[in-house]
Amino acid sequence: MIILAGTRKGLFILESDEGRRDWQVEGPLVPGWEIYHAILDPRDDVLYACSNTFAYGANVHRSRDRGQTWEHAEQLGLPENGELKLEKTWHVEPGRDSDLWLGGAPGVLFRSGDGGVEWELVTGLFDHSSRERWQPGGGGMCCHSIQISPDGAIYAGISAAGAFRSEDDGETWTPVNKGTAADFAPDDPFPEVGQCVHKLLVHPEVPSRLWQQNHCGVYRSDDRGDNWERLEANGLPSGFGFPLALHPRDPDVAYVVPEVGAENRVTSDGRLGVYKTTDGGASWGLAANGLPDPAWLAVMREGLAFDRLDPAGVYLGTQSGSVFVSPDEGGEWITAADNLPPILSIEVGEWQS
Amino acid sequence: MAVVVLLPSLLATEAGGRNRFEVEASTTGGALRELPIRGLLFDEQDELRPLVNVYVDGVDVRNRGGLDEKLNDGAEIRVVAAIAGGLPRSSSGS
Numbered sequence: 001m002i003i004l005a006g007t008r009k010g011l012f013i014l015e016s017d018e019g020r021r022d023w024q025v026e027g028p029l030v031p032g033w034e035i036y037h038a039i040l041d042p043r044d045d046v047l048y049a050c051s052n053t054f055a056y057g058a059n060v061h062r063s064r065d066r067g068q069t070w071e072h073a074e075q076l077g078l079p080e081n082g083e084l085k086l087e088k089t090w091h092v093e094p095g096r097d098s099d100l101w102l103g104g105a106p107g108v109l110f111r112s113g114d115g116g117v118e119w120e121l122v123t124g125l126f127d128h129s130s131r132e133r134w135q136p137g138g139g140g141m142c143c144h145s146i147q148i149s150p151d152g153a154i155y156a157g158i159s160a161a162g163a164f165r166s167e168d169d170g171e172t173w174t175p176v177n178k179g180t181a182a183d184f185a186p187d188d189p190f191p192e193v194g195q196c197v198h199k200l201l202v203h204p205e206v207p208s209r210l211w212q213q214n215h216c217g218v219y220r221s222d223d224r225g226d227n228w229e230r231l232e233a234n235g236l237p238s239g240f241g242f243p244l245a246l247h248p249r250d251p252d253v254a255y256v257v258p259e260v261g262a263e264n265r266v267t268s269d270g271r272l273g274v275y276k277t278t279d280g281g282a283s284w285g286l287a288a289n290g291l292p293d294p295a296w297l298a299v300m301r302e303g304l305a306f307d308r309l310d311p312a313g314v315y316l317g318t319q320s321g322s323v324f325v326s327p328d329e330g331g332e333w334i335t336a337a338d339n340l341p342p343i344l345s346i347e348v349g350e351w352q353s
Numbered sequence: 354m355a356v357v358v359l360l361p362s363l364l365a366t367e368a369g370g371r372n373r374f375e376v377e378a379s380t381t382g383g384a385l386r387e388l389p390i391r392g393l394l395f396d397e398q399d400e401l402r403p404l405v406n407v408y409v410d411g412v413d414v415r416n417r418g419g420l421d422e423k424l425n426d427g428a429e430i431r432v433v434a435a436i437a438g439g440l441p442r443s444s445s446g447s
Contacts (some may be wrong), residue, residue, distance in 0.1 A: 031363075031366075032362075032363040032366075033363075053363070054404055054434075054437050055402060055404040055405055055434040055435065055437070056363070056364070056367075056393040056394070056402060056405070056434075057392075057393060057396060057402055059393070072367055072392075072393070073392075074392065075392075076392075077392075077396065077397025078397050079397070080397050080398050080399065085396050085397060085398065086396075086397065
C-alpha cells in the first residue's frame with residue numbers, strides 16, 4: 001500500500017504493508033513543484049502529479065518508473081487565441097479505457113488519450129452557457145472533483161460554479177445543484193449554478209449516491225445529483241469544511257473534517273476532528289481516537305482518502321505536514337509521517353507489478 | 354548564429370539534466386523556443402511567463418530589445434526565476 005502525499009514542496013510516497021501501521025517515507029519527488037494532487041494509475045502503475053510553480057506555470061508530471069524519473073506534459077493549455085490562460089492543475093483522474101481526465105483553473109477540464117503527454121481541452125465545459133455566472137473561490141476557479149461513475153456518467157465539481165454531470169462522455173454538461181445552497185449570495189441562495197463545491201464523490205458501488213462537502217454544508221444525493229439533501233446540525237460542529245472520504249462498500253458511511261467556518265478556516269473545537277456517519281448523514285460522531293487534541297489545523301480539499309481493503313483504511317494529511325492513517329475505518333489513528341511540507345493532497349494505491 | 358542558453362536547476366531537471374544548451378538562433382525568443390522546455394517558459398499564447406526573467410549578456414531583455422532583439426554570435430542567454438514565490442498568491446482550498 002502506498003500513500004501519495006502532494007505537498008507545497010514536491011511529492012512524497014509513503015509505503016507500508018497491508019497492516020498499514022509502519023510507513024517508510026520517500027521524497028521529495030518532483031522537487032520545486034507544488035503537487036496539488038497525485039495518483040497511481042492502477043491500469044499501468046504510472047504516477048501522475050498535478051504540478052504547479054510560481055514561475056513556470058501549471059503542468060502534469062508522469063513517472064513510469066515508480067517516481068525515479070519524471071516528464072512533464074508536452075501539450076497543455078487553453079486556446080491560444082482566447083482570453084483565458086491555464087492557471088493551475090488541480091486533479092487528475094483515470095477514465096475509461098486508456099483515458100485520463102484533468103481538472104484545473106479557471107474551471108477547465110482536459111482529457112488525454114496518450115498517457116498524459118498531450119491534453120485536449122473539454123470544450124463542452126469550457127464553452128458552457130452558464131460560465132459567465134461562475135466565479136472563483138478562495139483557491140481560484142478550480143475544477144477539483146472528477147468522478148467517473150460506474151453507471152456511465154461523469155461528474156465535475158468546480159468552485160464556485162457547482163456540480164455538473166455529463167451523460168455523453170464529456171460532450172455536454174448539465175448543472176446538478178438543486179438543493180445545494182449559496183448562502184454567500186442572499187439575493188439568490190439556490191441558483192442553478194455558482195455553488196461553491198469543495199469536494200464531490202460518487203459512491204464506487206452505488207452510483208446513484210453522491211456526497212458533497214460544500215462551502216455551505218454537507219450534502220447527499222440519492223438520485224445522481226438531481227436533488228441534494230443538506231446533512232448538518234445532527235452532530236457536526238460545522239457544515240463548513242473541505243475534504244470528504246467514503247467507504248468503498250457501505251454507501252451510508254462518510255467522513256468529513258469540519259472547520260469553524262468560512263471566515264475562520266481552522267478545525268472546529270480546537271482539535272483535529274474527523275467526523276463519521278454510518279447512517280447516510282442522519283447523524284455524525286467524532287472518529288478522532290489518536291488525532292491531535294488540542295490542535296488548530298487545516299486539511300485541504302484533497303486531504304482525505306480511503307482504500308479498498310477490509311477493514312477500509314482512511315488517510316488524512318494536514319497543512320502542517322502530518323499524515324495520519326486509520327487502518328480500521330476511523331476507530332483509531334496512527335501517525336504515519338510528521339514534518340513534511342504543507343500537504344495539499346492525499347491519495348492511496350497499490351503497485352500492480 | 355550559435356548562442357548559449359543557461360538554465361536554473363529546476364528547468365535543467367526538466368530538460369533532462371542539462372543546464373547549458375548551444376542553439377542556432379538569431380533572436381532571444383528564437384533561442385528560447387529551441388529548448389525542450391519552451392512550454393515552461395512560454396504560455397499558451399506564446400507569451401513569456403511573467404515571473405521568468407531572461408538576461409542576454411547580463412542585461413534583462415525587458416530593459417533592452419525584448420525577445421525579438423537580434424543576437425550577436427556567441428551571446429549568452431541566462432534564464433532566471435524572478436524574486437517571487439514563497440506564500441502562494443491563492444490558497445489550495447483551505
